[in-house]
Amino acid sequence: EPNKSFTHTRYILYLSPVHPSLVPGAFLTYTRFTPDLLQAHPSPPSGSPLRFTPQLPPVPPHLLQVLHSRRGALQVQVHQAPPHALPSIALACLPGVPAHPARPRSAVPAPLSRRCPPAPGCPVVPLSLCPPVPVPPLPLCAGSFASLSAAERVPRSGRPAGRGEARRAHRWRRRRRDGSAAADAAPRPRQRRAGAGAGPRGPPAQQVPARGPGCPLLPAVPGAAAPRPGGAAAPGGAPVGRRAGSAGPGSGTEPRVLVTRVLCSEPRARKGRVQQDARGRWLKAAILLLLLSAAAGGGLVAWNRLRSQDGIPEGGMPVDGVTEGGIPADGIPEGGIPADGVTEGGIPADGVTEVLAHRSDHLQDKFVQVPCSEDYESHQRFAGCTPRKCGRGVTDAVITREEAERIRRIAERGLSLGGSDGGASILDLHSGALSLGKHFVNLYRYFGDKIQDIFTEDDFALYRDVRQRIQQRIAQVFGISSSAMYLTKPTFFSRMNSTGAKTTHDEYWHPHVDKVTYGSFDYTSLLYLSDYSKDFGGGRFVFMDADSNKTVEPRAGRVSFFTSGSENLHRVERVRWGTRFAITISFTCDPQHRIADPQLSWGDRSPAGGEEPGRKLPL
């Protein structure tokens, strides 16, 4: 429902542990609005084979951010940039996953649904088609948001809403027409169930109590007392909730999934209604005056800081449709409206962003340990390799700037043969993939033995040497054996600039978890080949932690490495100007996903010949 008063919305999906399909190690998946960006989020062992599908248009993908995933609950945030409508969410069962509690872990499907063929074998069935199972009522907790004032149930697919539901929806509409604050705060009953073609949704129904400290996130209580929305205003705003479970006659005992929508910012209109006395106004004016004089004095300092921090080029302001202040010419700042203190990718505008590595630093060894996520538990563990210690490190002491320069020239030469129409091009010497226009070609097939005019043995030797040194450093820092970890795919050069994306492949700025996105990764490393704020602006790497963001400013020769699970959710800021080069070098603990170092001879593919680019190495 378009609502200009709100800037972002949180959906909290509570996965009922009583769902019949709950099996250890099953997966919750979500999409980022476009099917080909379909990503799976491996849920913890008690997870649910539920598919979470925000509707495709009209909210652009970069407005969705997975905030949090925990046993039984996934929290996503949608940054709403008016006039985009809020997305709908459809939840669906993945049939074919037998409801068998004793299902062995090893039989769990691969976590990446991109690898799961959409059909047959992996059809998405709307939640409402899942077999209803009566469950005992459970106590309801409302999460950390203080007052969820409204919730609603989803009628079963194909079944028209009951008369009670229709009546309540009507009442809601009437309140809304009357302009009551309660209706403002309440979600509009949905007309269609997302993705399922279902009839009208239930009305706003329940007010749930504030969650006490230590109150766990629990699924919905069927048939819980259901005061009307608007009864209790949230402190500091009017968050509203939306619940979806199976509804209908008897459905009070069939909660399966609870979707809570929390509108996180206060309606602006309300702020305007706040009375201010004359003293308050005078105080405001005085503060403003103070701020203005401080701003005048500090302007120069701020400008200089901005130049170095945000990578504004010496020659002036960024180009390519990006205006001063980083607001693209389309009027919507990158990632939506940064009201409510949040900008794209959840970087809080209130300064809760720490710099892990400044471009100007020369870091010997920086390492920050973070608790491992449970992601590794849903995969086979490999002794001496699978992360037990998780974290992120940055070093400028493994690869020299000269070596980075040479590697960068390899990337430039390779990418000069192709290049994406959009802002992100890749060159994967292992698989041969090279961006070309809106597609990829195979370098080795396309250019054959001409490859040897482009790259030399020395280039490939340096590439190998560099990756081996990075591998050794990772092994040393994480206390594992270098020989127990293997290069995996994709390992690739990236070239990013401020050209607008032409395909989803160009959208490199989305928050993601490498283990989810790429499957086989256990350790990710990035070797930067150009300098932030000198060669390009924007394009910082951002670890997105729950409490703050931590940035790594690229610098030629800088190696950033981290465990690939969701303890290291991250994104790359959009490049504002210039060109950014990097290599993503990835490692796996699973020998099955091992790949070979690239060979120049791959360009000379005799029928008998040699290893296939990108082919997995035999065990």
Ligand SMILES: O=C(O)CCC(=O)C(=O)O
């Ligand atoms: O280039 C970067 O800084 C990060 C790239 C990245 O996140 C990835 O390749 O998965």
Ligand SMILES: [Fe+2]
């Ligand atoms: Fe990544």
